[in-house]
Amino acid sequence: MKTTAKRSPENTRGKILQAAFDEFYKNGFQGGSLNRIVDEARTTKGALFHHFKGKKDLGYAVVREVIHPHFKQQWSDPLAHSTDPITDLKRIFRQCAKREIANGGLVHGCPLNNLAQEMSPLDEKFRKSLEKIYVAWRETVAAAFARGIKAGKVRKDVSPRKVAAFIVAAQAGMAGTAKNAQNEELLLQTGQALFDYFDSLKP
Amino acid sequence: MKTTAKRSPENTRGKILQAAFDEFYKNGFQGGSLNRIVDEARTTKGALFHHFKGKKDLGYAVVREVIHPHFKQQWSDPLAHSTDPITDLKRIFRQCAKREIANGGLVHGCPLNNLAQEMSPLDEKFRKSLEKIYVAWRETVAAAFARGIKAGKVRKDVSPRKVAAFIVAAQAGMAGTAKNAQNEELLLQTGQALFDYFDSLKP
DNA sequence: TGACACATACCGACTGGTCTGTATTTTAGA
């Protein structure tokens, strides 16, 4: 089987990227091991260092090419054209919570939040690329609330930016505390309180 | 000065503990180095392994003997007998935010949250001892809200447990996002939104 | 044939942890 080993650089790179995401997600960036990554991806150090300059570069690529797109798809896109953010956010939260509970994502929490907590004080480039995602998320939520106000679905005196910043923070915190408690009931509890907060923004 | 080097095990242990807290706070638990800890504490590996079984044991001790008491003093105690949690929480938050901004705590975030995010999925004993702190915090807030309801300072239809769980999560998330953004204005922004939420709980 | 895409062997640095030796303090017995 050695000689038939096909060559597909795009594929190899992708496998390394995915394995790196898994490893960093489970063990953190500092705790993550390149050796385990290449083992998991069924390739070698040579391949890894051919495609990436080093561990940090690999980390940046994971943020840029795995976490960011995933996040955009799961959170930003569904809200992109919403004119009723309260209703839509509730739906998205419910979906996300169900999905996380179903496939055990509760154990390791939010990959964005995890990396951000660990790496942002240690490496400025990490912080900036992660912050990009947060900013995008906040802007998406804020824009949706601005449209919601125009559409009469949200009270006119709420500040979209303020509310968006708070919701993003609350969501991150909820994922974190639920992960630490290993208790999905806690996630549901905080979720209800968040929904109550949403309702307090209705006209 | 060698001969006058006095011996005080309590003191040595304490210095190691404090140095360990600093190291883990800055570099995380996995990224923290025992060598740096003993250097910082001006002692040696022998002393460290005499007082602690190993790195993990040292970590548990940091949680139990440094983080937990600090947390209790800063957050739980001031709320212990409050009958007006909305007013008192606002005051405590303001104090904490001011303090964190002043001494640069914004850079490294909340030590409890940091350790929890990193270690709770990796080590059950870590998770449990950290969860103890969260539970105590939630219970303190919930009890204060229960008293607040009785005192007529909080709406009667709010669920103390639900609200407490949400506030704790929100606070953790706010510290985390502010740390990642390295932006104290964001902390103030989310703080205002949190205060608005508090006000929505008034009768 | 030359550029690319790996594989493999290997490097020095550093890790958490152990071992042995020794100075200090506490305890026990006369």
Added chain:
DNA sequence: TCTAAAATACAGACCAGTCGGTATGTGTCA
């Protein structure tokens, strides 16, 4: 109260293992 023994509190060299990273070789493809 003086002293011997035992326990404690370190110090510092040292260990095997792992880390991220590199150098070199080899097969593949245009």
